[in-house]
Amino acid sequence: MTIFELIAVLTTLAACFAWANYRFIRLPMTIGLMILALVGSLALVLAGRLGFAPIEDLTGFVANINFDGAVLNGMLGALLFAGALHVDLDRLLAHRGVILALATFSVLLTTAIVATGGYYLFAAIGLTVPFAWMLAFGALIAPTDPIAVGAILRKVGVPKELETTITGESLFNDGVGVVLFILLIELLAGEAITPAVVGKLIAIEVVGGLLYGLLIGWIAFRMLRAVDNYQVEILLTLAIVTGGYAFAHVLHVSGPLAMVVAGLMTGSAGRTFAMSETTRHRLDEFWELVDEFLNAVLFVLIGLEVVILDIAPGVPLAAALAIPLVLAARYLSVLVPVAMFPSGRALPKGAATILTWSGLRGGISVALALSLPPSLYRDKLIAITYVIVCFSIIVQGLTVGPVTARLLAEK
Incomplete structure (x- = not known):
């Protein structure tokens, strides 16, 4: 199947599922799309096992999709840029302490708790996974993806x-x-992880990514200010996301962090000083559509991935144990930053619980799991990750509105 045919199939599925969701179900779009894709895939798998329908074509189609490549090297940069484009930079800087702690300390603590707790819980049910592999699992399940709940949270005030x-x-x-996951994958490959290696990776990936994002954001700002044509200016932002992200890989710096910084610069300085009112309006509409389209395709992909899962004995129970473990790790990891910083203490009562329940796991966790190196444990961890992501999107995503509204009402 060619790339065009693949895009055509996924776009058609996303459009049909989006129509069905809007017409009949009325769930938040990304959640509804994933549920429809998941239910449809499971129905086909069941029909195939009962002999009513061949599922080889569907299995082959999904197996041929390079999910981790599509997400990590394609969609992620555009989604992060689009998300950063609409963030109030002044408000972000006012809360920089707690945000930085949540994005670093909380990721590290979640990784450690999930790895340690999972290592002993899985061993207790006879599913032995080496601790190094559990660390990689903790790192891939730590990042959050609240895309599906953003509109819900705004609706409840x-x-x-x-x-x-x-x-x-x-x-x-x-x-x-992603940087932590790369470091732990090197550990799995048998490379010596010394403080010098860690420092070098952080300097290149993290600091390099932030500086590179500032550079391409500044270049884009100067180019945007030199023209007044919304078509050209939108093309320039596309160049940031595509060319800028691709060149980040050449430089071995963090593309995701670069896109966040470039998006923040474009959405603040670029929007204020380099764009006309017409350009701002057109740019917002364009990137809102790109964001919705990519999320639609991504969540359909997540739903389809169920047909290629290899569910080994012990995996369902391990996944059931991992869900509360991940939630507990998330809650503990946000308590410290919220209590430590003045901007965290200024958050409403119940903020730690809201941060926990709204911290959905999404496409990046599945993509990182699929990029694990071949081993006896890879398929088990992929299946466990998938169950956690599905629970997160469906259960947490559908209940985060009422949970948040109730907690805010108690203040």
Whole structure:
């Protein structure tokens, strides 16, 4: 199947599922799309096993999709840029302490708790996974993706400072999570992980990514200010996302962090000083559509991935144990930053619980799991990750509105 045919199939599925969701179900779009794709895939698998329908074509189609490549090297940069484009930079800087702690300390603590707790829980049910592999699992499950709940939180009247904290954390913890995952994959490969190696990776990936994002953001700002044509200016932002992200890989710096910084610069300085009112309006509409389209395709992909899962004995129970473990790790990891910083203490009562329940796991966790190196444990961890992501999107995504509204009403 050619790339065009693949895009055509996924776009058609996303459009049909979006129509069905809007017409009949009326769930938040990304959640509805994933549920429809998941239910449809499971129905085909069941029909195939009962002999009513061949599923080889569907299995082959999904198996041929390079999910981790599509997400990590394609969609992620555009999604992060689009998300950063609409963030209030002044408000973000006002809460920089708690956001930075959530994006770094919380990712590290979540990784450690999930790895340690999972190591002993899985061993207790006879599913032995080496601790190094559990560390990689903890790193891939740590980043959050609140894309599906952003509109829900705004609808229930979440205070702006809490909304900014949730959005800011999710923008930066993806990049931090990817860097940590890369480091742990090197550990799995048998490379010596010394403080010098860690320092070098952080300097190149994290600091390099931030500086590179500032550079391409500044270049784009100067180019945007030199023209007044919304078509050209939108093309320039596309160049940032595509060319800028691709060149980040050449430089071996963090593309996700670079896109966040470039998006923040374009959405603040670029929007204020380099764009006309017409360009601002057109740019917002364009990137809102890109964001919705990519999320639609991404969540359909997540739903389809179920047909290629290899569910080994012990995996369902391990996944059931991992869900509360991940939630507990998330809650503990946000308590410290919220209590430590003045901007965190200024958040409404119940902020830690809201941050926990709105911290959905999404496409990046599945993509990182699929990029694990071949081993006896890879398929088990992929299946466990998938169950956690599905629970997160469906259960947490559908209940985060009522949970948040109730907690805010108690203040």
